[in-house]
Amino acid sequence: MVSSPPRSIRIGSRKSQLALVQTHWVQAELQQRFADRKFEVHTMSTQGDKILDVALAKIGDKGLFTKELEIGMLQGEIDFAVHSLKDLPTRLPEGLMLGCVTEREDPADALVVHARHQDKQIDTLPEGAVVGTSSLRRLAQLQHHYPHLAFKDIRGNLNTRLQKLDAGEFDAIILAVAGLRRLGMAERIHQVLPPEVSLHAVGQGALGIECRAEDSEILELLKALEHQPTAYRCYAERSFLRELEGGCQVPIGVNTTIEGNTLTLTGMVASLDGQQMVKDSISGAATEAEALGIQLAHNLRQQGATEILEAIFTEIQRGS
Numbered sequence: 001m002v003s004s005p006p007r008s009i010r011i012g013s014r015k016s017q018l019a020l021v022q023t024h025w026v027q028a029e030l031q032q033r034f035a036d037r038k039f040e041v042h043t044m045s046t047q048g049d050k051i052l053d054v055a056l057a058k059i060g061d062k063g064l065f066t067k068e069l070e071i072g073m074l075q076g077e078i079d080f081a082v083h084s085l086k087d088l089p090t091r092l093p094e095g096l097m098l099g100c101v102t103e104r105e106d107p108a109d110a111l112v113v114h115a116r117h118q119d120k121q122i123d124t125l126p127e128g129a130v131v132g133t134s135s136l137r138r139l140a141q142l143q144h145h146y147p148h149l150a151f152k153d154i155r156g157n158l159n160t161r162l163q164k165l166d167a168g169e170f171d172a173i174i175l176a177v178a179g180l181r182r183l184g185m186a187e188r189i190h191q192v193l194p195p196e197v198s199l200h201a202v203g204q205g206a207l208g209i210e211c212r213a214e215d216s217e218i219l220e221l222l223k224a225l226e227h228q229p230t231a232y233r234c235y236a237e238r239s240f241l242r243e244l245e246g247g248c249q250v251p252i253g254v255n256t257t258i259e260g261n262t263l264t265l266t267g268m269v270a271s272l273d274g275q276q277m278v279k280d281s282i283s284g285a286a287t288e289a290e291a292l293g294i295q296l297a298h299n300l301r302q303q304g305a306t307e308i309l310e311a312i313f314t315e316i317q318r319g320s
């Protein structure tokens with residue numbers, strides 16, 4: 001009697017170029033560590049891949065880029081899914097869990113400029129320069145610091161956005177450093193925005209691998225790719241966001257550092273126009289990451305975050 005070989009493991013991914021680069025990286029890392037198993041990539045398109053003309057914030061639905069993959073996991077079509085962690089909602093469907101957080105790229109935002117502004121930085125762009133972003137977080141923070149700039153929505157994948165910039169539709173655009181680096185376009189990063197200018201999104205720059213909560217075989221494999229410091233930082237960031245959010249995207253930014261066993265989390269909540277902004281930091285043991293996130297959220301609520309968030313939900317519900 002010969003025993004049948006173990007079945008191959010199916011990895012779910014979106015079809016975008018960035019998603020595939022990330023998923024193929026995970027596949028290669030696992031294949032190298034578990035040479036006796038076979039890892040296959042299965043692509044699916046998500047709601048977010050189909051709706052490209054509506055500003056993300058107005059769609060309101062969480063899980064825009066993850067839902068179809070989650071259904072695939074629950075139905076057993078795929079065994080786990082690779083996401084940009086910042087696109088993974090902080091509350092996951094019953095039966096699924098965050099199985100692994102991989103080592104983070106630089107989580108910062110980047111300024112990418114049109115050729116005519118090669119000699120400029122974010123704080124020297126001229127009055128009225130048109131900056132493209134559809135992130136409420138980036139918009140609020142940049143409007144706060146640079147009210148003399150003009151801001152315009154921009155959608156589409158990275159290449160589409162860069163083409164729009166190069167065609168002259170924008171003077172500059174803001175993108176994540178991580179996405180540009182992973183797609184081999186690091187040379188387009190003109191300036192890495194410091195945290196004083198732009199706090200990044202929760203989970204930015206890290207990959208989150210989601211799997212079935214009971215699937216101990218898959219969890220065991222995924223553990224090999226976990227990067228502990230990144231995981232602590234992202235757990236703190238995610239619990240901060242979970243404690244603050246309602247039903248849509250809001251201007252919330254974070255920054256985290258780890259030194260020794262001490263984790264420092266900075267968080268901010270801003271109004272849509274960036275005029276009101278509350279920001280604070282907290283430090284403590286990295287092993288208490290989630291408690292730190294919750295405590296910081298409570299501290300910010302006492303400093304006015306609740307009123308800012310309520311005003312945003314009302315505004316977005318009115319369909320502004």
Ligand code: DPM
Nearest residue numbers: 084086087134135137175176178179201204205206
């Ligand atoms: C989320 C936001 C954006 C993405 C909102 C935000 C940017 C939207 C936009 C939650 N997801 O950051 O405040 O600019 O229109 C996304 C990108 C990456 C993952 C692209 C980017 C790559 C970086 C990473 C889209 N999701 O932010 O430039 O893996 O963290």
